[in-house]
Amino acid sequence: MSATRRQVLARSGALGAGIAFAGSVSELFAGTASALEVGREGYGPLVPDPEGLLDLPKGFRYRVLSREGDPLRSGEGRVPSNHDGMAAFRGRNGGVNLVRNHENRPTAKIRVPAVSGLTYDPMGMGGCTALELDKHNRVLHERVAIAGTSTNCAGGPTPWNTWLTCEETEDKAGTNGYTKDHGFIFEVDPYDARRTRPVPLEAMGRFQHEAIAIDPRRGIVYETEDAFERPFGLFYRFLPKRPLGGSGSLHAGGTLQAMRVPGVADLSAVQETGASFDGIEWVDVPDPLAKETAIRFQDFGPGGITHAQKLEGCYWGGSCVYFVSSFAKSADGSAADHYGQVWRYDPERKRLTLVIVFGPDTDVQMPGEEPDNITLAPGGGLMLCEDGEGAQHVFGLTRRGKVYPMARGRQNIGTPEEPAWGEFAGVTFSPDGDTMYVNCYTPGTTFAVTGPWR
Template sequence: MPSSRRALLGAGAAGVGLAVAGAVPSLAQANPGRPRPSSNHTPFPPLVDDPAGILALPKGFSYAIVTRTGVTKLDRGQGRTPSDHDGMAVFDAGHGRYTIIQNHECDPGADHGVPHVKGTVYDPSAVDAGGCTVITTDRSGRNLGEFVAISGTVSNCAGGPTPWRTWLTCEETEDRAGDTWEEGDRSGVFLKDHGYVFEVTADGKADPRPIKCLGRYAHEAVAIGDDRTSVYLSEDADGPNGLFYRWTAPRGVKLGPGVLTRLAPNAGTLAAMAIILDDGSVLPDVAYLTSAQLGRPFPVRWVEVPERDAQSKNVREQFADNQVTRGKKFEGVWGTDEGVYVVNSYAWDEGELPTDATPHDGMVWFYHYRNQTIQLVTYFPHQPTAEDGSAAKYGDLTFDGPDNVTVTPWGSLVLAEDGAGASHVLSSFPGGPTYAIARNQLNDSEFCGPTFTADGKVLFVNMQDPGLTLAITGAWEKYLG
């Protein structure tokens, strides 16, 4: 990095989950009209080990297992719950019930892949691969049914809910028609291109058509802009590192149920983010920023993608490094009424960190719609012990690898860890502290898809391996409100 740019950015600082108060956006609400968090947060109590050895929680909190891979049954004779639970959204179904739409991040040939159900299949050659299921539960976490909503997709990682109560599921892959897949003694050839976003409904009326206007790449997560004319998308990729995108609808188009699916493949404008520095140059990678820049807004320019379906070259490879701002593992995305949060999980791998950049164990950003600026609101400095998992000896005091993110009904954040050592669910206040609110006691598998019910009663979260959906209840408002 040129010395002039280094001088513009300043030096980093040490600590865990650093943030600065007063220099961040107001905590935009998931549900306008609910109280915003105060500046004085009641810390979550220490986590208490679970006698069952599954989930450590603060005193007074409890959990129920909603689904379990290979154990709980699907409706309509469709088999049993698929594996690799990942992103999900929850919607109020009335009468104390909730509807969950859930991703399964499976590659073809998985032991418990999503079964092909007539009318739900995108690519018939992607057997026992990814997809989504729809789950009905109540406030106690009682399983009231689950069925397949889309199948024949690949590696459905995260996605995002829409204001019209559907789910956008994202394929984190760049597989092409004609590519072969192999798993154990099973193999096949893809009949269709993959790496798309699909819209999924909770009513069982599947429409497994890709939303091609949002591009074909290793999609991670997505959020609908507040005016329903824009979509924000993250890319979890390296070699080169991934990008953060904005899609803008054609003039006169407002998004609603099924609109994205019906649009032409070249509809609207897909563009990649470029963070602009004081001298007018483009920040080449987010890893050049450190905790010294917490709360500082940077202008953003959006650079149009030349060929969004990536038929000749991966989308991220279509840009020179001085055109856009890259980041290793652009992950969770969640929209609010003021802007959108986006997460970078970590960057410390040799060969995947830009020259002279600073290793880190996680970043949370906030992009402001109206101002068209982005700012770092939470920063996890790199701890070398995180690389080999030895930081786990510090229990619930060290955090790394934030992945999925959600905004709580009170405006604060919940992050799911996918790092080294013990995995946590974290409560994070932009401009304030970060607390552990759950720990995986079963293994070192990541947490995925945290999502709150609109009434603030239940936090649903997934443990990807062995494939558990958990309903966590307790005095949330005391600690998050």
């Protein structure tokens, strides 16, 4: 396992230096309404949980909604392993509907049950489950939402209230026992299983998908690729034939393109916050299904294409799309090192701007150790899931750049002598902002957190 950001900083003598990261934090909240900030110290120190599950600030409480291995209320089997990306949708009578990814590979402890009519590949262990909650966060129903997929990592909600779940794999039929090709996006209905089609959105590409964000005016879908080896992933956009056409409209097809930044082969080479590039080009992907060659290896013409390591989070803010490179390491083949970048693409101006950089000289307390899932918080600021080594937290980040702990996982998956904790994932808020939902990846646990949100 590679050295963590904290270990690198400790060795370099930067630990505790308290140097602020480069860039404007306010940039992360573009297009969101201003709201009352939480105090300088957030909601106060975390209080140890006597149940040994989840530490929260005083006044906050949690409810365990679902744990891996428990029976699904639908009777379809057991709650699967590896809880990952998640979204919350407005439900009936003040309730909430959750859709939850399961990043199951062939070695998964508990697979997503293969349910008739909802299974893409019987040998695929991944998929999604759906929970229906009442207004008090009591579970009314829990079922399989899609099955037979693989390595369902993140994704994103659509403006028409469905969930796009993304496979973070490129395995083809005949690999790892699969009977069908994988590496696709699937559309999942959070309300009714009968409206979910276990059919891949092939025109949106076959690659190691991570997350998506949709332009709410134009209907363009932006996609990130978290490729694990050189050449690293690309940043894509999908131009649907039926933009904003509602549920099922993405099956009508469209055009997949990859971003080319003229003169920039690797985004990690850009280290100056505020650096902007005009004239961004979008190049048609030669073979979106990657029948013979993975997309990132394909020939994009004389200008080549622009790569980046660990392209993960993606969200829409204001009139722009934001995407995250969680880290880059020259030892892995990147052009330069960083501990996180946030990029903004303005489609109106065709301009790409680097707005945030986490680097070796940044504050060790910032949530920059491979920040993963991210969501806008209703009280102002962000919530970020930490994905590194050691203790695992959900961190809050205020508009002024103040970082505070919101939750800490207490489920020890190591030993008493060498404890370890599962990462957090899928942080999201109820439509009314009263509840934060978050997953512990291992052991798979879904929490509902309520309290004095400001």
